[in-house]
Each structure stands twice: as structure tokens, then as C-alpha cells.
Amino acid sequence: MxxxxxxxxxxxxxxxxxxxxxxxxxxxxxxxxxxxxxxxxxxxxxxxxxxxxxxxxxxxxxxxxxxxxxxxxxxxxxxxxxxxxxxxxxxxxxxxxxxxxxxxxxxxxxxxxxxxxxxxxxxxxxxxxxxxxxxxxxxxxxxxxxxxxEQLLRLAPKTAQLIDGDDERTVAATELAPGQRIRVRPGDNVAADGIIRSGETTLNEATITGESIPADKAVDDQVFAGTTNLTGVLEVEVTRTGADTTLGHVRxxxxxxxxxxxxxxxxxxxxxxxxxxxxxxxxxxxxxxxxxxxxxxxxxxxxxxxxxxxxxxxxxxxxxxxxxRLGILIKNVQDLETAGRVNAVLFDKTGTLTTGDLAVMRLQPVEGVEAEELLRLAASVERHSRHPVARAMVAVAKEAELEMAEVTGFEEVAGRGVRAEVAGAEIRIGRETWLAESGVDMSSTGGDAQRPPEDLSTLFVSRDGRCIGWVGLADTPRPEAIHAVSELRELGVGRINMLTGDRAAVAAKVAAELGCTDFRAECLPQAKLESVHALRDAGYFVAVVGDGVNDAPALAAGDIGIAMGAAGSDVAINSATIALMSNDLRRLPFLLRLxxxxxxxxxxxxxxxxxxxxxxxxxxxxxxxxxxxxxxxxxxxxxxxxxxxxxxxxxxxxxxxxxxx
Incomplete structure (x- = not known):
């Protein structure tokens, strides 16, 4: 610190x-x-x-x-x-x-x-x-x-439009308190950190994340003080003000x-x-x-x-x-000096090298069932769930412009899956073991051609007690990850290792795609710490890169710890020696060059x-x-x-x- x-x-x-x-x-x-x-x-x-x-x-x-x-x-x-x-x-x-x-x-x-x-x-x-x-x-x-x-810090406005019942009045930004609501019009800078309660817009968040591309925002999304509202009118519930805002922490x-x-x-x-x-x-x-x-x-x-x-x-x-200017917060200039000596980087996979958002990679219906029908049934049921898997299925169904079916009797079984009725038929979506325990006939997926590959997370779909196929999902690598890893190697970083709690097959696929020199799968926090200590004991200057939330011990164990996507996260900012406010991995080789x-x-x-x-x-x-x-x-x-x-x-x-x- x-x-x-x-x-x-x-x-x-x-x-x-x-x-x-x-x-x-x-x-x-x-x-x-x-x-x-x-x-x-x-x-x-x-x-x-x-x-x-x-x-x-x-x-x-x-x-x-x-x-x-x-x-x-x-x-x-x-x-x-x-x-x-x-x-x-x-x-x-x-x-x-x-x-x-x-x-x-x-x-x-x-x-x-x-x-x-x-x-x-x-x-x-x-x-x-x-x-x-x-x-x-x-x-x-x-x-x-x-x-x-100073240009960044001056962007926080001195006044805000406070919503008071049906009225609206101008108040000093310093008078705002958590729980109050403010209105932010196009062209205005946001006066405090908060949550959007009404409206949609595009925000320029370069002051926080360093990203030049504006971000689309909707209800329940987080906004930061000092960012600029470009399009719509927003009603924002204040969560943090003044020095407690993300911009205040940056300062x-x-x-x-x-x-x-x-x-x-x-x-x-x-x-x-x-x-x-x-x-x-x-x-x-x-x-x-x-x-x-x-x-x-x-x-x-x-x-x-x-x-x-x-x-x-x-x-x-x-x-x-x-x-x-690029959203890289360096708490101590000693860490800036150390960054130039880094010759080994340990990446946490999920949310760092990958987006952390699941995407549908493959649909495998059984004989006699069309892929569109498999996806339509799965998405119709899953749209009533808030699980990341559900969002991925619904998103791909919308892209395919499939018409959703009416669903009744929806029920979500924690850690297992979901079930509901569609047109009088019982639909179950979940783990293979759960469907088998529920009496579903899984024989139609017994052949090698029907079995899902090990590098995908798989959900099986059944209709009236018979399996009709499966949906394979995966966490997709960030678009800039391959370029960032390649740049790190050009800068002389000899060891680029990936740590993950996922299965070995999933980890091997991602590591191969990105060009990592090594990986360690099914890692618990203690195993991540051991990996950091092993490299340091071997004489490497180690940078540990993660989201700063579930890998804080590993971040603290490296010569430098770098938290990705730290905007709005006090935990991420405090757990690392260097915080990257955006998720752009290209900031990492830039930091080494700087x-x-x-x-x-x-x-x-x-x-x-x-x-x-x-x-x-x-x-x-x-x-x-x-x-x-x-x-x-x-x-x-x-x-x-x-x-x-x-x-x-x-x-x-x-x-x-x-x-x-």
C-alpha cells in the first residue's frame, strides 16, 4: 500500500x-x-x-x-x-x-x-x-x-439534479446521500456512483476505465461519478458520494x-x-x-x-x-519499477482471460428432433431463470429469432436444473445425473457420436421422460487475450501460466487457444498460492492477474498483483498492488512497456x-x-x-x- x-x-x-x-x-x-x-x-x-x-x-x-x-x-x-x-x-x-x-x-x-x-x-x-x-x-x-x-478528477460535477417526490431541484453534489435519486440528462456528467433505476443510455466511462468506446447502460446497471451521459435520460439511485466514489478512490x-x-x-x-x-x-x-x-x-x-x-x-x-489516463492505478511507484522486471505471469482464467459469460457452443439433438426445436424448448424454460446458463440460451435463441413457447409450472432445483411444462409436456434441463435420477431415459445419448466433448459444460434436455439432446456451453476467451499473451511473450515474459478451477479438458483448450506456456486445472486457492511461490522460488519476478475478488491471496503473494476490471469494486482495488479499471488485457503489456x-x-x-x-x-x-x-x-x-x-x-x-x- x-x-x-x-x-x-x-x-x-x-x-x-x-x-x-x-x-x-x-x-x-x-x-x-x-x-x-x-x-x-x-x-x-x-x-x-x-x-x-x-x-x-x-x-x-x-x-x-x-x-x-x-x-x-x-x-x-x-x-x-x-x-x-x-x-x-x-x-x-x-x-x-x-x-x-x-x-x-x-x-x-x-x-x-x-x-x-x-x-x-x-x-x-x-x-x-x-x-x-x-x-x-x-x-x-x-x-x-x-x-x-487533474482533467479526470475535475469531471465530477459540482451540482446534481435531485429528485424530490414529483419535483426536481439543483443541489450541490457534496449534499447527496446514498439512497437519494438524481436525474442525469444527455451531456451531463454523473455526480455520484449509483444504480440506474429508470432509463437507458450510452455512457463515456473513459475517466474510470480508460476505454475509448462508450458503454451501453440499462436498468440495474452501475454508473460512476465523473462519467458522461451521451444519449438517454437516467434516473439514478445514489450509492456512494464524494471521496467514497470510484473516482474519489482513484484520486x-x-x-x-x-x-x-x-x-x-x-x-x-x-x-x-x-x-x-x-x-x-x-x-x-x-x-x-x-x-x-x-x-x-x-x-x-x-x-x-x-x-x-x-x-x-x-x-x-x-x-x-x-x-x-488509461485506467491503470498504480498505488506505489516501486510496483511500477517492479513491473518492468516481470518475466512470469500467472492468469486466473475465469473473468480474466475469459469473459466470464457462458456462450452456447454446440447443440446436439437426438435423431428425430431438430436443433431449432431443442433450442426453442430449452430457451422457453430457461428464460424464467436468472442463472448465467439461462441467459446464454435465451440470448442465442433471440439471435436465431425463435418464437418462445408458453411455460407453466416453472421450478428451479438448486444445483441440479430446471423443469416446467410446455404445451402439456414436461421439460427438464440440467445435469445428466439429475435427469437419470428423475427417471429420464438417457439411452438415446449413449452412442459415441451423441456424447458431449469433455471441454464443454453440458446441460441435457428431456421431454416427457426421454432425453432429446444436449446443449454445450463454454466460457469464451476475451477477444484481446491472444494479442495480449503474444505481446507478453515478445516482451520476454518466459512463463505465462493459467490457473483455473475448471476441469483439465476445459483448461487445456483455453490455454492452447491463447498460447499459454502452462496451465493448472481444478485449482483451489491454496493451489494457486503454491503456484505463485513455486515460480518465485525458481527466481522469477511474478505478476499475478485476476479479478481481485476470489483470488486475493494469490494476488498478494506475487511480486505484483494486478486486478482486472476494478471499476466500482473496492475489494478488487484494495486486494491488488495495481488495478486495471477496465477488462482490456492489452493494458498489461502496455504496463510492462511503460x-x-x-x-x-x-x-x-x-x-x-x-x-x-x-x-x-x-x-x-x-x-x-x-x-x-x-x-x-x-x-x-x-x-x-x-x-x-x-x-x-x-x-x-x-x-x-x-x-x-
Missing amino acids: AHAHTHAHGDSCGGQDIFDHHHDYFDIGHPDEAGAEEQQNRVAFRLLGTLLGGALVLNAYLCDWLIPDHRGVGDFSAVIGALILAAPLLWHSLRDLLEGHLSMEELAALGILAALSLGDYRTAGVVAFLLLMSMLVQQRSALGARAAI TLITEAERTRIPLMSIIDQHSQWYTPTMLMIVALIYFFTRNANAAVAALVVVCPCAFILATPTAMVAALSSAA SRRCRMLVIQNLAFGLVFMIGGLTFSGFGLMTPIIAALLHNVSSFIVIFNSARLVRMGEEFAPHQAT
Whole structure:
């Protein structure tokens, strides 16, 4: 589970502010601390102050050029501008020291202070201006990286149309309570999670599931806050409001994920307390051997490691943003890192690799009975049942446009089957053993040609004590499952195993269709756990994928647990480390690619930051770099890291083109 991120250091020239908000001057806040508009206003206010100071420093240079005989005018303008620009940096650095916090930000402040003490106000002002602009751009980039997330979260409307008896009135969404009913018209966003009690419509659920195709909804279907009603008028009974809605949970989990840290970030924090003293010693040595104050000031600016510190958090925030847009909830960034190392995947079959909905695969009437008659009788009786088997039979009968018969005396025998009368004849549908126990003559299905295959779930149909055939059903694989499994193999996942409680024949057929490397049938929960532990003991990084409801122990046992179709299910969201809000299995290989690309960008960023610092120190040591050039290069290095990481934000837009920005 994600844990709150807190530590003592206000690292890095504002760079660490992306996750850490120790300094209120540079604080941009988390999504739950301030709205995006307030954050933008905060950045704009600081930008005005920075531009004012920058204008005064620029004015000093203009005075030197236009009125060289009155240098005092330029000096005065430079002093005021430098003080305006340097004050925030110096104040926060001083406050850190008084509070006992030694952070990397003090290096830049020392460089500016050194330039001021030498009377080089123009250099101090330019360096402070460039550093402040760098921080503001970093903050703005952090906001931009979260823009996709904030766009999702703002879709929950502030008001709702409450149905009060025969009247309807507008109320604040925060005033809604479970049990109340609201009306949702075409074009409106749903204000709370609920159940449709009246009406049919099509909903855009991309904010929750990441699916670009709208979903058809009817009475008794669930709807989520923040989704958009596209067609019909709905009457919805509220079940959850505010932070308790699925959208509210999404927001909470994303916020918590942003506060978590990968091991590399923790290592950087642990060593940051030694970084500043070490760099000060190096700068002192440069000054000792060169006696060049400008070289020492340039070195102080160079060793403020914004690019190095920005390397990891910018990539992680961008990856979280990309994942959230596609309905992938990552609770802890450590799990994002682990996903890239996965080389074994264990799938639960039913509801994960398959749809979980039975479909009629075969009709086998006995001699003298037509297939249409067999299906018509079976569907006529089964339409009075709510069993999944019944829905499958009725659905295929409707597709065939068969006319249903009138049924009387319907009775459902739990775990056995159903019986009723159709046109005076007794019809029974159920297990072979039940029909045989009821005295039905099963001899007509005794031949090999009449026996059902083992890979189908079979229901036999009898009329007036004689079996007239059977109906074979199967759980169908998801259309995207074959593609997803193939992609996983291309990504180097060597073991793709399927676990199921079904019979071995059924499991073997599904595993062969999808291209799984192995399967285990007739699995109890303990057997699933044993399979996970066996792979981990063999040295594999194991991802367990299931629905998060009946396989929670196995999900918890893997290196990462991934719950499919978690929208609206608290159990699924809480049982897994990563939740896929939709049932699209293609999100899984995308997650692995996102993780690996994120890791690659982090390594690129760290390598670049390290090379920049070493190169900058070398040039400063030989007196080849002025403080202003050092500040400019410092900005360039930070921008390169930010823009490199930002490439992750748009990754995966092919899944949801309507959300591209």
C-alpha cells in the first residue's frame, strides 16, 4: 500500500518539490492540497516577481550601455533587482540552516551570496533570475505532468439534479446521500456512483476505465461519478458520494502513489546530507588553487544538482499520468519499477482471460428432433431463470429469432436444473445425473457420436421422460487475450501460466487457444498460492492477474498483483498492488512497456545529470566558465531532463485517441 512521503530534506534547487514540498515559496502542492487553478495562480505570482527583478537587472546592463558615465544608476538598479531575486533563495536557505536542515539548495544560495559580497550585483542578479526561472519551469512542468490526472478528477460535477417526490431541484453534489435519486440528462456528467433505476443510455466511462468506446447502460446497471451521459435520460439511485466514489478512490490512490518512492530515490536522500559538504570542499579547492572568485561561484552553481535530482521524480510522475489516463492505478511507484522486471505471469482464467459469460457452443439433438426445436424448448424454460446458463440460451435463441413457447409450472432445483411444462409436456434441463435420477431415459445419448466433448459444460434436455439432446456451453476467451499473451511473450515474459478451477479438458483448450506456456486445472486457492511461490522460488519476478475478488491471496503473494476490471469494486482495488479499471488485457503489456521505458529514461536522466556536473566542475576549475554561463547551462540541463521525461506523458494515446491533448 502506498505510504506517505516525508523526509527532512528540501532537496535540490526546487527539483525535489515535485514530490517534496518543504519550501512554501516553491510549493506547488499535491492535487489534494490545492486545485490546479490555485496552483497556476501561485506560479504566476512568483513569475511576476521574478520578471520584475529580471527587468531591473536588465535595466542595469542597458544603463551601462546607454549612459556609461553614470554607472551608479546601473549599479542601483542591479542592487535592487539582485535583492528581489536573491531574497527568496537566501531566506529559505537561511531558514533551513536554522532548522538544522542542510540541503543541496544552499549551494546555489552561497554562489549568489558570494557574488553579492564581491560587489558583482549584475552577476548575482542574473544567476538568481536564471535559477528562479528554472524552478518555476520545473513547477509548471510538474503541473503539466499531472494535467491528465487533474482533467479526470475535475469531471465530477459540482451540482446534481435531485429528485424530490414529483419535483426536481439543483443541489450541490457534496449534499447527496446514498439512497437519494438524481436525474442525469444527455451531456451531463454523473455526480455520484449509483444504480440506474429508470432509463437507458450510452455512457463515456473513459475517466474510470480508460476505454475509448462508450458503454451501453440499462436498468440495474452501475454508473460512476465523473462519467458522461451521451444519449438517454437516467434516473439514478445514489450509492456512494464524494471521496467514497470510484473516482474519489482513484484520486486518493494517485495522490498516495505520487508520495511513494523507488529505492533509488531513497538512496539519493540518504546521501544528500553528505553531498553539500563534499561539494563545498571541492569548490574551496578550486578557489584555493585558482584564486578566481568567479570560477568558485560558477562551480557553486554547477554543483546544485537540479538535473540529477529531477531525473527520477519527473519520469515517475509522467509515467503515473500516462497510466492513469488509461485506467491503470498504480498505488506505489516501486510496483511500477517492479513491473518492468516481470518475466512470469500467472492468469486466473475465469473473468480474466475469459469473459466470464457462458456462450452456447454446440447443440446436439437426438435423431428425430431438430436443433431449432431443442433450442426453442430449452430457451422457453430457461428464460424464467436468472442463472448465467439461462441467459446464454435465451440470448442465442433471440439471435436465431425463435418464437418462445408458453411455460407453466416453472421450478428451479438448486444445483441440479430446471423443469416446467410446455404445451402439456414436461421439460427438464440440467445435469445428466439429475435427469437419470428423475427417471429420464438417457439411452438415446449413449452412442459415441451423441456424447458431449469433455471441454464443454453440458446441460441435457428431456421431454416427457426421454432425453432429446444436449446443449454445450463454454466460457469464451476475451477477444484481446491472444494479442495480449503474444505481446507478453515478445516482451520476454518466459512463463505465462493459467490457473483455473475448471476441469483439465476445459483448461487445456483455453490455454492452447491463447498460447499459454502452462496451465493448472481444478485449482483451489491454496493451489494457486503454491503456484505463485513455486515460480518465485525458481527466481522469477511474478505478476499475478485476476479479478481481485476470489483470488486475493494469490494476488498478494506475487511480486505484483494486478486486478482486472476494478471499476466500482473496492475489494478488487484494495486486494491488488495495481488495478486495471477496465477488462482490456492489452493494458498489461502496455504496463510492462511503460515501466521499462520509465526505467530507461531515469537512467538516461541520471547519466546526463552526472556528466553535466563533472563537466561543469572541470570547466569551472580551469576558469573556462563564468557564473552566468553556469546558470544558463544549469537551466538547459534541467530542461533537457524535464522534456526527456515528458515523453512518457503521451505514451499509450493509441488506446484512447479522444483523450489526446
